[in-house]
Amino acid sequence: MHNTRYAPSGMVCTVDHLASGAGLTMLERGGSAADAAIAANAVLSVVAPHLCGLGGDLFALVHDGEVTALNASGRAGSGADPDRLRADGHTRMPHLHDIRSVPVPGCVDGWSALHARYGRLPMAELLAPAIRLARGGFPASPLMTAGAANAARRPGGSDFASVRAAGDRLTRPGVARALEAVAEHGRDGFYLGEFGQGLVELGAGEYAEADLAAPNADWVEPLKVRAFGHDIWSAPPNSQGYLLLMSLAVADGLELPPAPNHAAWAHLLAEAARVAGYDRLDVLHEDAKDLLDPAEIARRRALIDPLARVRLRGPVQRDGDTTYLCVVDGDGMGVSLIQSNASGFGSMVFEPRTGINLHNRGIGFSLKPGHPAEYGPRKRPPHTLTPALVTRPDGSLRTVVGTMGGDAQPQILLQVITRLLKHGEEPGKAISAPRWRLGSGGTGFDTWEAPDDAVVDLEEGATWADGLSALGHRVAALPYGGSFGHAHLIDVRADGLLAGAADPRSQVGSAIGR
Numbered sequence: 271m272h273n274t275r276y277a278p279s280g281m282v283c284t285v286d287h288l289a290s291g292a293g294l295t296m297l298e299r300g301g302s303a304a305d306a307a308i309a310a311n312a313v314l315s316v317v318a319p320h321l322c323g324l325g326g327d328l329f330a331l332v333h334d335g336e337v338t339a340l341n342a343s344g345r346a347g348s349g350a351d352p353d354r355l356r357a358d359g360h361t362r363m364p365h366l367h368d369i370r371s372v373p374v375p376g377c378v379d380g381w382s383a384l385h386a387r388y389g390r391l392p393m394a395e396l397l398a399p400a401i402r403l404a405r406g407g408f409p410a411s412p413l414m415t416a417g418a419a420n421a422a423r424r425p426g427g428s429d430f431a432s433v434r435a436a437g438d439r440l441t442r443p444g445v446a447r448a449l450e451a452v453a454e455h456g457r458d459g460f461y462l463g464e465f466g467q468g469l470v471e472l473g474a475g476e477y478a479e480a481d482l483a484a485p486n487a488d489w490v491e492p493l494k495v496r497a498f499g500h501d502i503w504s505a506p507p508n509s510q511g512y513l514l515l516m517s518l519a520v521a522d523g524l525e526l527p528p529a530p531n532h533a534a535w536a537h538l539l540a541e542a543a544r545v546a547g548y549d550r551l552d553v554l555h556e557d558a559k560d561l562l563d564p565a566e567i568a569r570r571r572a573l574i575d576p577l578a579r580v581r582l583r584g585p586v587q588r589d590g591d592t593t594y595l596c597v598v599d600g601d602g603m604g605v606s607l608i609q610s611n612a613s614g615f616g617s618m619v620f621e622p623r624t625g626i627n628l629h630n631r632g633i634g635f636s637l638k639p640g641h642p643a644e645y646g647p648r649k650r651p652p653h654t655l656t657p658a659l660v661t662r663p664d665g666s667l668r669t670v671v672g673t674m675g676g677d678a679q680p681q682i683l684l685q686v687i688t689r690l691l692k693h694g695e696e697p698g699k700a701i702s703a704p705r706w707r708l709g710s711g712g713t714g715f716d717t718w719e720a721p722d723d724a725v726v727d728l729e730e731g732a733t734w735a736d737g738l739s740a741l742g743h744r745v746a747a748l749p750y751g752g753s754f755g756h757a758h759l760i761d762v763r764a765d766g767l768l769a770g771a772a773d774p775r776s777q778v779g780s781a782i783g784r
Contacts, residue, residue: 274698277783279600281768283758287780289313292399303599304388312400321593325628326611328380331659333604333667339492342380344373345648347477352645371632376486382457383487394453404446412436426620444624468623497522498691503659508556508650514680516546520571533737545570548582548721555643556650579742592674606657606670675755676714678707682755697771704732705754
């Protein structure tokens with residue numbers, strides 16, 4: 271379970287060995303870490319539609335001497351109308367089966383932006399492995415099978431009709447055509463071609479062609495905090511990356527036990543996550559600023575009681591499924607890339623011409639009139655995607671790390687990064703160790719609707735249950751597995767060697783190097 275892989279000059283870590291292999295091939299051909307990340311993500315868009323795809327969004331952090339951040343999350347269509355949703359009886363965004371929860375997908379724009387800035391190999395070469403698999407077929411992964419039957423019953427979901435068990439072969443010819451369009455004509459081949467035309471027709475007024483003509487990828491200023499002697503970076507709003515950074519900054523000022531097996535360790539980190547996130551629904555929107563003010567971090571840290579769980583309502587009020595992959599190349603460039611459909615296969619709405627399943631990131635919007643994150647034309651929703659990257663005080667790359675997990679992404683990364691930086695654990699141990707998460711019992715995207723009601727879900731093998739109960743937490747036991755994310759990381763050791771680990775919870779994840 272504690273498998274750490276080592277490599278001298280390049281490494282790719284993803285949730286699927288086919289994707290990792292495609293990324294490594296690009297490194298061996300002289301491609302950059304960004305090239306490898308695009309190739310790996312393209313394969314995942316074919317073989318892992320239950321996690322990510324061309325119908326989803328993308329965020330990335332890149333270290334190439336300095337840290338840059340890419341926000342390739344889509345915007346709602348020009349026809350977005352919150353009054354119409356409210357008139358239909360909705361008090362929150364529809365979770366499934368509704369095109370109005372589908373912003374224009376940003377994935378392909380993200381690839382184009384990464385390639386334009388950091389690519390070395392032609393885009394057609396990067397997409398070739400994915401196109402081959404989509405046309406020629408591939409074996410269904412064990413994690414796909416649970417949702418494939420439901421997907422096959424939806425209009426446009428016929429690609430998945432052949433999936434009955436892990437290893438069943440399926441092809442995705444429409445996805446192959448979409449990838450070929452990107453390879454030949456760039457982002458316009460996708461957004462203004464077969465896929466884009468089908469999306470506009472499916473939206474029936476939700477989108478205009480101009481919505482698809484406008485790129486959805488922006489280079490933005492990353493956020494960072496200093497914790498455990500390192501700088502930790504994430505994406506700014508509309509990403510919830512600030513929750514990870516605030517949690518780490520809060521935890522850095524607490525007296526953590528010397529080892530993670532103490533219940534106090536889980537208690538203090540869980541409380542750090544709760545004081546960071548309790549007002550997320552109020553403060554996170556695409557234009558949010560100053561979420562990491564040092565005085566506010568100190569104020570929230572002071573709320574934590576090392577001997578009891580704190581209530582967060584009343585007196586403490588203040589004046590967003592996924593796949594993650596990471597690559598480090600022989601020149602030291604690191605890419606931390608996260609890409610998602612939101613809920614598994616996403617909205618369970620399929621673009622009918624290509625069969626591409628569409629995300630449901632619009633669930634992050636609010637339907638409260640006047641809320642800064644209210645659903646509306648050309649707006650980006652609050653987003654759970656949380657890429658992370660760690661640098662040493664001298665600015666050199668230390669770690670690229672991330673996870674799937676909806677609202678729990680910052681909580682999972684808080685534990686993994688603390689194990690790595692504070693306790694010096696090897697990547698394999700930090701990744702595979704049992705985790706906690708703040709559970710809502712709902713969709714995985716509603717943790718912060720009632721932060722004082724959150725149960726601390728404990729993964730099988732965790733040793734904290736009795737101690738957390740004594741400190742006032744309600745705890746629940748869950749099996750070891752994907753409910754606690756699929757985290758991956760690559761660590762650049764002081765001697766220059768790379769040490770990486772893919773999450774065993776993914777079953778087919780792979781960290782491979784050269």
